Amino acid sequence: MSGLFHDLENLPPGAQVAMEDLLSAAKWNDDGLIPAIAQQHDSGEVLMMAWMNRAALEETLSTGRVCYWSRSRQAFWRKGETSGQQQHLVEARFDCDGDTLLLQVEQSGPACHTGRRSCFYLRLSPSSAEIDREPLMSPDQLYAGKR
Amino acid sequence: MSGLFHDLENLPPGAQVAMEDLLSAAKWNDDGLIPAIAQQHDSGEVLMMAWMNRAALEETLSTGRVCYWSRSRQAFWRKGETSGQQQHLVEARFDCDGDTLLLQVEQSGPACHTGRRSCFYLRLSPSSAEIDREPLMSPDQLYAGKR
Numbered sequence: 473m474s475g476l477f478h479d480l481e482n483l484p485p486g487a488q489v490a491m492e493d494l495l496s497a498a499k500w501n502d503d504g505l506i507p508a509i510a511q512q513h514d515s516g517e518v519l520m521m522a523w524m525n526r527a528a529l530e531e532t533l534s535t536g537r538v539c540y541w542s543r544s545r546q547a548f549w550r551k552g553e554t555s556g557q558q559q560h561l562v563e564a565r566f567d568c569d570g571d572t573l574l575l576q577v578e579q580s581g582p583a584c585h586t587g588r589r590s591c592f593y594l595r596l597s598p599s600s601a602e603i604d605r606e607p608l609m610s611p612d613q614l615y616a617g618k619r
Numbered sequence: 620m621s622g623l624f625h626d627l628e629n630l631p632p633g634a635q636v637a638m639e640d641l642l643s644a645a646k647w648n649d650d651g652l653i654p655a656i657a658q659q660h661d662s663g664e665v666l667m668m669a670w671m672n673r674a675a676l677e678e679t680l681s682t683g684r685v686c687y688w689s690r691s692r693q694a695f696w697r698k699g700e701t702s703g704q705q706q707h708l709v710e711a712r713f714d715c716d717g718d719t720l721l722l723q724v725e726q727s728g729p730a731c732h733t734g735r736r737s738c739f740y741l742r743l744s745p746s747s748a749e750i751d752r753e754p755l756m757s758p759d760q761l762y763a764g765k766r
Contacts, residue, residue: 572654599637
């Protein structure tokens with residue numbers, strides 16, 4: 473591994489790098505995207521994972537409201553714009569090699585389109601998977617009058 | 620969205636699905652991979668994100684020791700095999716649409732190749748990023764005599 477992220481590995485706490493340089497060195501995939509993990513900032517619950525392009529990340533950092541890139545719709549996805557269940561950014565981090573983002577967020581209500589708090593409700597065992605929770609609200613309630 | 624994961628959305632807690640069906644319906648990317656988030660099971664700290672193919676996930680579920688697929692080495696990556704810092708699986712989950720895994724793990728020592736506990740040590744602000752922690756041990760210590 474080489475480049476900016478490699479150079480940062482040995483810098484002491486408090487060392488800073490300009491955002492422009494970091495975003496240029498980040499490992500956007502062939503579609504210009506990086507996966508972003510959303511974690512509820514106080515409980516630590518991992519809520520969902522979605523994707524961001526550079527513009528979505530820049531908007532998120534400047535507005536404090538989380539904006540993803542929807543791969544299915546090929547459009548910006550400002551979390552909560554149809555459901556009303558917004559994600560507000562508390563803190564964003566890159567990982568060591570610049571190919572993943574971790575977002576600490578304040579999520580209002582369900583993060584999942586099924587009405588569950590988190591998207592990770594399918595618990596695996598070696599031979600089967602089990603649904604482990606009910607929705608907080610039905611998708612009909614979640615999107616009532618909003619789509 | 621259609622298919623098995625869509626059908627599971629409305630099932631009640633306790634409903635089960637066979638692993639074979641789930642793995643066949645999971646949304647492996649063009650390289651046959653799915654991102655896997657590793658979270659320390661008790662503290663909730665997100666440690667890293669890496670990738671798994673189907674065989675790596677099956678091995679992880681059956682052995683209880685986390686095995687990723689290394690995209691750079693194009694080989695199985697049994698976490699800790701060179702550093703000694705193993706990841707033991709506590710629980711694995713799929714997300715609602717079957718394109719992301721969340722692993723609750725017991726991580727011994729650093730998860731990051733830089734010797735830090737977590738890979739997410741680059742905290743972002745709108746204009747800059749800051750390194751926010753020191754390594755627990757140097758990479759030389761981490762890999763001493765092991766590579």
